[in-house]
Amino acid sequence: MPRSTRTRRTAAAAGAVAAAAALLATGLTTGTAGAADAADTAASATPAKLSPSHRAELLREANDTTARTASTLGLGAQEKLVVKDVIKDGDGTTHTRYERTFAGLPVLGGDLITHESKGGKLKGVTKATKATIKVASTRARLVPSTAERAAIKAAQADDAKLAKADKAPRKVIWAADGKPTLAYEAVVGGLQADGTPNELHVITDANTGKELFTFQGVKNGTGSSQYSGEVELGTAKEGSGYTLTDSERGGHKTLDLRNGQGSQGEAFTDDDDKWGTGKPEDAQTAAVDAHYGAALTWDYYKSVHGRDGIKGDGQGATSNVHYGQNYSNAFWQDSCFCMTYGDGEGNTHPLTSIDVAAHEMTHGVTSATANLTYSGESGGLNEATSDIFATAVEFNADNGEDVGDYLIGEEIDIRGDGSPLRYMDKPSKDGSSLDNWDENAGDVDVHYSSGIANHWFYLASEGSGAKEINGVAYDSPTVDGSKVEGIGRDKAEKIWFKALTTYMTSNTDYAAAREATLKAATDLYGADSAEVKGVDAAWAGVGVK
Incomplete structure (x- = not known):
């Protein structure tokens, strides 16, 4: 969240994304202004509170009709829709978010949202790009290893440490600049210059080797807490003691990295379910703040916006505390569905205040x-x-x-x-x-x-x-x-x-x-x-x- 190395972008990519991002294409508006008073209007358009089972049912219904929806939208024969999320308003209007594939390849920048009335009538569509998704061929002139080497070089130019590809590059259609292009997406791991984990996504033209775009996948996000006083915590009885596992909020866990730089923390345990001292010298204190912040964020999204957890599916994430030494940052990673907090300069000011915890958890909501x-x-x-x-x-x-x-x-x-x-x-x-x-x-x-x-x-x-x-x-x-x-x-x-x-x-x-x-x-x-x-x-x- 706080400090981060600047994401690299070519000048061409910068202009391309600026142009593509403006393409918010919609059909009919979903506004209902008119006779209804403001309170009724707000209630009808406010997202309904969906239980995980109800949301799962809506997702299943959308999955069952993806081919019909693609046809209604006039998509090509080689295009398919993949359901990602669904929102239902109080008046029954349903907003379904889709990702797209072309000839079986993911289309980056091809996402869209349909807006349907309670009766199933299409009211409008919001698209990331207006371009027709089509490429001359899905056969690449370059081999994946060429894209991998270019991606590692791009990461090294950003002073990344231990840069290496997490897995073989995948073939994709890059559509974010308005002109679909066959490309490779490589993800480079290791560490960024400040010690933050690296997940640099590098998009390379699969025929020319030209770098099209880069973006970072890591988003920088009763106990005695350091910042919030005495607070109540959701914990679970395990064996003869307790762990920081919040069964009321999807089983959200808070784990201890013990100042390492991995992503697999150890469970905190306590015999009497009284956690921390309010002082940073007690390792539990930072955990109290992080666990409390995650609970507040969960409760806010559920009570104010009707969203049950980050993905709306009722499943909790993980908070990791005590990352690295003197690490003044916090971050969110989709790959582990987790938020991670450093202890700050001198390991005395953990980045676990309410707003930092909510910031990192919200990166997960945005991703979903x-x-x-x-x-x-x-x-x-x-x-x-x-x-x-x-x-x-x-x-x-x-x-x-x-x-x-x-x-x-x-x-x-x-x-x-x-x-x-x-x-x-x-x-x-x-x-x-x-x-x-x-x-x-x-x-x-x-x-x-x-x-x-x-x-x-x-x-x-x-x-x-x-x-x-x-x-x-x-x-x-x-x-x-x-x-x-x-x-x-x-x-x-x-x-x-x-x-x-x-x-x-x-x-x-x-x-x-x-x-x-x-x-x-x-x-x-x-x-x-x-x-x-x-x-x-x-x-x-x-x-x-």
């Missing part, structure tokens, strides 16, 4: 839904999504020791001077983040281009100008000097969640994110609502029009 590519503008949106919901979880927790604010990482003191890692009211206060969008936003490190959406969220929630919230002073400007009236944080986070899960795709950029949130606000509150106007005004305030 829009799967925003972790590079360029979509990467900035990926990071911002984690910051937005980290803030929402912290406010929702209502913890007296770590009160809700629009600061990220204010508890972990990663800079050593007591300052936060990021500021949402004016992101540039951290010295690196962008306050507003410009044409170079896609070339900025994703942790800094995220400032644009973070700033949008603050403006949409609270409005512009000076104010004090929970004892913290804010003064949020706009790019054009306009005054923005906030619609309230609760509404802003519901709009962002609906946009993420219903209208954003892997290639969404800032212009497309604006359209996605306007559609979400229309669905929830009506086309002429104050909420739609507030969303639009906030985007204008950060230069996205």
Whole structure:
């Protein structure tokens, strides 16, 4: 989450993704503005709370009809749809997210979402690309080992350590730049320059050997806690003692890496079910904070958005604490369905505060839904999504020791001077983040281009100008000097969640994110609502029009 080496991108790839990301193609809008009052409109468009079994049933139904859906959408004979996720609104509207294959090959950047009425009528479709998926041949001129060597060289150029391919490159169709290309995708492992595990995805033209794109697969995310005081924990009785296994939240586990750099931790055990001392010298303390943060995040998604766990399937993930020595970072990995936390400088400030835990866990939610590519503008949106919901979880927790604010990482003191890692009211206060969008936003490190959406969220929630919230002073400007009236944080986070899960795709950029949130606000509150106007005004305030 905090510091990360900058993801490499060729100039051509940067421009290609910026162009492709703007392609948010939709059919009929799903807005229901009109006679219904705002409350009824919001209730009908809000995601329904699905039990894991109900969600599984909807997924089975979608899987049974993929061929028919592909035909309805006019896809080619060699294209097939693979169901990834499903969201059902209160009015029965179903949003089904698909990945695509061509001649049996995965299509990267070919994901799409269908929007169907309660009666099964197709109301619209959101696509990552408008391009027809077709290549002249699926026979590659280059052998996989050529792509593997190029990928390792790309990782080494980023100062990666122990760079090696995790597995043989796979053949794919690269469609994110609007022109489908036969390619290889190689994943290089080892360690990044700062010690973070490496999962660098390198996309190489399978006929010419040209590097098309790169992105990083690792997203940088009763006990006595260090940051939140005395807290309740979900634990399990095992043998004569207890472990940090939360059976109420899908069996989520918190494990001890003992300052190693692997991904297989050991279980914490305790005889009396009283964990930690609130001091970093006690190894259990960091585990208490991480376990508590994961529980708060789980509860937030379930109570506010009706989502039962990261994937919506009721299954818990894993939290790993005590990664490395003096490691000032935290990260999420899809490969192990886990979040991992370092102990900070001097191993005394573990990165396990509420907002950091929620940030990392939200990377999992993003991966399971829009799967925003972790590079360029979509990467900035990926990071911002984690910051937005980290803030929402912290406010929702209502913890007296770590009160809700629009600061990220204010508890972990990663800079050593007591300052936060990021500021949402004016992101540039951290010295690196962008306050507003410009044409170079896609070339900025994703942790800094995220400032644009973070700033949008603050403006949409609270409005512009000076104010004090929970004892913290804010003064949020706009790019054009306009005054923005906030619609309230609760509404802003519901709009962002609906946009993420219903209208954003892997290639969404800032212009497309604006359209996605306007559609979400229309669905929830009506086309002429104050909420739609507030969303639009906030985007204008950060230069996205």
